[in-house]
Amino acid sequence: xxxxxxxxxxxxxxxxxxxxxxxxxxxxxxxGMVTMGAFELYHIGPSPSxxxxxxxxxxxxxxxxxxxxxxxxxxxxHFHSFIMGVVYLVLAHxxxxxxxxxxxxxxxxxxxxxxxxxxxxxxxxxxxxxxxLAYLQIAAWIAEWIGFGGMVGVPLxxxxxxxxxxxxxxx
Numbered sequence: 001x002x003x004x005x006x007x008x009x010x011x012x013x014x015x016x017x018x019x020x021x022x023x024x025x026x027x028x029x030x031x032g033m034v035t036m037g038a039f040e041l042y043h044i045g046p047s048p049s050x051x052x053x054x055x056x057x058x059x060x061x062x063x064x065x066x067x068x069x070x071x072x073x074x075x076x077x078h079f080h081s082f083i084m085g086v087v088y089l090v091l092a093h094x095x096x097x098x099x100x101x102x103x104x105x106x107x108x109x110x111x112x113x114x115x116x117x118x119x120x121x122x123x124x125x126x127x128x129x130x131x132x133l134a135y136l137q138i139a140a141w142i143a144e145w146i147g148f149g150g151m152v153g154v155p156l157x158x159x160x161x162x163x164x165x166x167x168x169x170x171x
Contacts, residue, residue, distance in 0.1 A: 011097045011155050012162040019159045022094060026152050029087060033148055040141055051134035055126040068127055077120055084116055091151040098158045108154075112147025115140045 011022065040046075044054045053060035057067035092109050100108075118140035125133040 009097050010099060011094065011159045012099070014159065023156065023159065025090065026094070026156055029091060029148070030152050032087070033145070033152070037141075037145070046138075048132070048134035048138060051137050052126060052131035055123050055134075056131050068123065073123055073127060076123065080116075080120055084120075088112060088116060091148065094155045095151040098154050099162070100154055104150075108147050108150040110147075111143045112151060115143030115145075115147050119144060 011019070014022070044051055045060060050060050052058070053065050055068050057065050059065070092112070095108060096105060098105075118136055122133060122137040122140055126137060
């Protein structure tokens with residue numbers, strides 16, 4: 001962590017051992033993203049009507065579902081706010097240590113945060129305000145995928161493949 005305090009720290013210059021640790025974390029985060037996507041698509045559903053039925057109750061994919069209770073929403077919000085806050089913090093720090101432009105960094109970091117914040121608030125809005133806000137939930141998932149995908153993919157590429165470009169410059 002001391003290296004992050006150095007002005008201009010870049011992942012591509014990190015020692016092999018440090019890159020291995022960061023890569024392990026990024027791969028575990030990628031597994032988390034894939035399982036999150038599987039949950040979103042197969043358990044909740046990819047359509048606004050299925051998202052609405054998941055939180056408000058009703059018929060979804062031929063099965064009757066019950067509305068999420070206040071307690072269920074509190075449990076999910078509590079867990080996600082702590083865990084995803086830490087994951088976001090670590091991923092954002094790793095992403096900031098890459099060579100992409102400042103505007104790309106800001107865009108990806110804001111997209112990831114906006115997706116996370118919307119993902120935490122939209123179940124409440126769907127359940128207690130209006131089912132049509134399921135579109136917000138789907139937009140949150142997309143923003144999370146874009147933001148977290150960038151924060152995982154760019155550091156991995158930069159740590160392991162930027163040196164290849166330096167070793168084998170284009171002719």
